[in-house]
Amino acid sequence: MTKEIQIQSLGFAVNASLGGDRQQIQPDTINLCKSLIDQQGYCLIQGLPDDFDVNEFFGNFGHFIAQYDGEYAYSVKSTPQLQNYSDSKSTNCLKPHTDGSDYNVPPHLLALLCLQPATCGGGQTLLADGYQFIASLDSDTYAEIGTRIYQFKSKKGIHAYRDYHVESPILDEIPGVNRSILRFSHNLLLYGDYSVPIKGAVIEADEFTKNLCDRLMEFFDWHHTSILLNRHDLLIWDNWRMVHSRRKYQDCDRHLLRYWLG
Numbered sequence: 001m002t003k004e005i006q007i008q009s010l011g012f013a014v015n016a017s018l019g020g021d022r023q024q025i026q027p028d029t030i031n032l033c034k035s036l037i038d039q040q041g042y043c044l045i046q047g048l049p050d051d052f053d054v055n056e057f058f059g060n061f062g063h064f065i066a067q068y069d070g071e072y073a074y075s076v077k078s079t080p081q082l083q084n085y086s087d088s089k090s091t092n093c094l095k096p097h098t099d100g101s102d103y104n105v106p107p108h109l110l111a112l113l114c115l116q117p118a119t120c121g122g123g124q125t126l127l128a129d130g131y132q133f134i135a136s137l138d139s140d141t142y143a144e145i146g147t148r149i150y151q152f153k154s155k156k157g158i159h160a161y162r163d164y165h166v167e168s169p170i171l172d173e174i175p176g177v178n179r180s181i182l183r184f185s186h187n188l189l190l191y192g193d194y195s196v197p198i199k200g201a202v203i204e205a206d207e208f209t210k211n212l213c214d215r216l217m218e219f220f221d222w223h224h225t226s227i228l229l230n231r232h233d234l235l236i237w238d239n240w241r242m243v244h245s246r247r248k249y250q251d252c253d254r255h256l257l258r259y260w261l262g
């Protein structure tokens, strides 16, 4: 049985300090966000203005990466078609993962902008430090996750059409990137697909991988930060380092926009 442990954020949120002619986010706030992402792996900005200019703001952090639908802003909103899947477009819980693990270079930063919060008490976004998890592994497991090759690809089911495919270890080294990149999807590694049916999914993983997923789940349960996004909150995190998940919710009006930056 999965433990339900609620651990509140150990980090702190930044208030969007506005100024200038057009009431934009100020350079001091942007620098504070960058240093929080470096230190704790994420940054939560609260109190964004109604006319917040995402293009201008994200220009300080990197360039947009097109997502599976070709768009820069991906709508995280439940749809009845995916209600029986563990998918971001459902109200179901999401198991720990990093985004874009099937991209040659996964997005460095991931941002969620809340347009409409969940009012039901669920739908928290959970984050844990994947580098800390890796540091907790024994040397044999550590060596294995840097060498054992996995197919990061939607093989069947609702995302099988996706034209993305990477063969890579979980802990990947990419030329030109000066640190390791974590690729992780509990669903893919355990059940063989990114979005799996809520009921009846069959475990496909070998013993090593199953054990690794169990260990990550246990680490995640104990070490996550839980964030309930309010309207116009922006949560940004380092997707090469942090693993994230989501609690289930009931309020079908919950609506986030997801951005990937490289």
Ligand SMILES: O=C(O)CCC(=O)C(=O)O
Pocket: 076, 088, 094, 099, 112, 123, 124, 125, 244, 245, 246, 256, 258
């Ligand atoms: O809904 C959330 O809080 C997270 C969604 C998510 O993980 C995703 O869209 O990749």
Ligand SMILES: [Fe+2]
Pocket: 088, 097, 098, 099, 244
């Ligand atoms: Fe995600």
